[in-house]
Amino acid sequence: MIPLARRAAIGAVLVGSIAAGVLPAGAAQARPLTPATDREVTFTVDGTVTYGTLHLPVHRRGQRMPAVLLLPGSGSTDRNGDQPPALTPHTLAKLADALARDGVASLRFDKYGSGRTGLGAYADKPETIDYPAFVRQADAAYRLLARQPEVDRRAVRLIGHSEGALTALMVAVAAEPRTAGVGLLQPLAERFLDVLARQLHEQLAAAVAAGQMSPEEQRAIGRAVDRAVADLRAHRPIDTSAMPAALAALFQGLGGPSRRYVESIDAVDPASVARRLPPRTPALLTCGTIDPQVPCDTTTPLATALARAHTAGPGRVVLPGVGHDLTDPADPDVLAPAALDALHRFMRCGAPAAR
Incomplete structure (x- = not known):
């Protein structure tokens, strides 16, 4: 972190006090409004140009606003929270709009493998990305985001959805400047391969219940799944011989060019990262009661870790009737009211005075 110089801070307080005594009441409010806008931004890291959108809400000229970095879920999910053309829930774009209605700026970007960014410097060697x-x-x-002239660097937060929540945690533990809060929306709450194995075992159980396979087949395939996970973690060739073709293809894909990524993200335990958050960091963890990808009971270790790190509220918030994409079951085009309420509570927690 690069702290403000003490002398500069004192000077700012004095200037603010003098200005408060000289300017007529309401002068700050009289500054002209700047309309909402999307600004295309780029930045370069590890030899790759990353493309993103800085969304600025309506604000007064010269105003410094709170801001949020929005991080997408797994796979080739782009800055809007989409994997076009098949999957387009616009999760991050909807979050940016919701934040803007509360006067909060946001930045979202096309991560590696998505949108305009693509694989960048890794295009010719995708197996090396981790x-x-x-x-x-x-x-x-x-x-x-913290360097933008419209942003109050004291009030920059991270919000990640699904796998992006783990990335938000990873950045937050050592963020410069220190983060004003971290939001974990329907997060990857367990190690990557533990989540995958649980989902596959649940699908096998559902297939038995539907009469699509026998219990004996379920046990045999389940053992094959567990062996494949163990092979990945031990850096061994993956044995898919006892798996159905579709499941074998899944694990062969995990053991292909993406293996380094899979092994490196699986090595991270979200709860262990959460325990390293600075004390009193405002933290939000959401789970939806109809989310099959992140059942609420799987988030308990992560919620406990946030408490042990002495983070501030709101903590874990259960979203009744909400699924993984956070939308309203009655209107999939909008975020669920429960999700919006949790977001508002989080943004109010520990917020500094307006500048």
Whole structure:
């Protein structure tokens, strides 16, 4: 962190006090309004140009606003929270709009493998990209956001959705400037391969319940899944011989060019990272009661870790009737009211006075 010089801080207080006594009441409010705008931004990290959108809400000229870095989920998810053309929930774009309505600026960007950024410097060697590269990319975005002239660097937060929540945690533990809060929305709450194995075991159980396979087949395939996970963690060739074709293809993909990424993200335990957060950091953790990817009970170790780190509220918030994409079941085009309420509570927690 590069702290403000003590003398400069004192000077700012004195100037503010003098100005308060000289300017007529309401002078600050009389400054002209600047309309909301999207600003295309770029930054370079590890030899790759990353493309993003800085969303600025309506604000007074010269105003310094709170801001949030928004981080997407797994796979080739772009700055809007989409994997076009098949998956377009616009999760991050909707979050940016919701924050703007509260006067909060935001930055979202196309991470490696998505949007205009693509694989960048890794295009000719995709097998060399690992999870720490994504963390460095997010950290560079956080620093860029804090440097924007419209942003109050005391009030920059991180919000990650799904796998992006883990990246938010990784950046937050050593963020410069110190983060004003970290939001974990439907987060990757367990180690990567533990989540994958749990989901596959649940699918096998559902197939038995639907009469699509026998319990004996379930046990055999389940053992094969556990062996494959152990192979990945031990850096061994993956044995897929006892798996159905579709499942074998999944693990062969995990053991292919993306293996370095898979092994490096699986090495990170979200709860262990959360325990390293600076004390009194405002933290939000959400889980939806109809989210099959992140059931609420799987977030308990992460919620406990946030408490042990002595973070501030709101803490874990259960979202009734909300799924993984945070949308309103009655209107999938908008975020669920419960998710918006949790977001508002988080942004108010520990917020500094307006500048």
